[in-house]
Amino acid sequence: MLNREKIHHCLELLKENYVQNSVITRVVEVIDYDENQHRDLDFLKLGIWTYVPKEWFLRTDVFPDLVFIEFGRGIAIGEEKYLIEQILNTKEVKQKMLAEVNYQNVVEAIKEMGIFSDLVIFAPINHFVRMHVDWMKEAGAMVVVGNELIVEANRIPLFWSSKYVDFNDFIIVHRSFGRWIVKPSISERLSVQIVESSERRDKMELKAQTVFHFDIIDPSQILILKPQQTE
């Protein structure tokens, strides 16, 4: 007999880890779906739709927790990748070459964006050590602290590339650059269902998805810095 409690626990883990790892709400304006305003927009479904073995919920010696944690993280990674791809594929976005990846050059570029509040920066992981060590020497103080870049007493959220979300340029955005509309609402933007598969008797069908519409409404609020040097 299927262990309903175990199923519920796994689905909660998936949701929890999606929320913990999703960067969307920290990077862009996220808006609840409003039927009156948004009904004519196209919405996409992003997530994981797959089979999992039914025996996971029948046997007591199987602990699928980690798989569901990774499912949740995986959806957040997919979302971030989609966002980065959309930014990098937008032709109207201003691009600038960085002759040298130093603090002064990056700060000057950030200042071109105008106000510091609500800015976010994505940085390639290749520059991690340089930004921590060389920039500290250059500025005379720590300017990368945790996941924040400090510019004139302002703390700008900083997101690093990784093997799973890979990019080579610095991307600076003001949160107003786009809108990410979610159905039905921000707090319920991930729906998760698991049912016994009608096609495969030994499987459960898991569908975890977020339904959203994203568009870049103001490309001038994005700046891409392309390092000339490689590490």
Add this chain to the structure above:
Amino acid sequence: MLSVFICYGGPQGEEIGNRLRNFLRREGFDAFLASPRSPDIPAGLDFSKEIERKLRDAHVMVAICDSGILSSQYALHEIDMAKQLGVPIIPFREENTKLPSALQKSWAPVVFKLSSPGRKFRRLQIEIYRLVLFKLEFQGKLLGAKPSVVGIPPKLLRS
């Protein structure tokens, strides 16, 4: 190229880690041993920052779990950091060693005998492929009309 971060505690773990690093490099992996004597860290580079960068940029961490890891603050810190960063971990466990509590609910470990850890390197290599494929396959994607039929190896999940 797949990036593997190798974490260990103690001199015995370092020796196994070094052999594993060399094996994986021969097999075409970008394997990194998190050691102060690591040949993978250029002289003059900030060691702790380079470790962190390597970990953030790794596809997977292999934690060498022999008796030395339980008392190594560095190794336990790296394991914590990998968990926070979402870097998946495969324990490479010596048969008589208990897993650190941070790895209790982890992917099924690859178990080795202290007398011949190298015999399990190939098995570990396969597990690395499987785990990374899992991680890449199960990223959120725009959904089509049917569920994905990619299988999840249940063997990974047994306690």
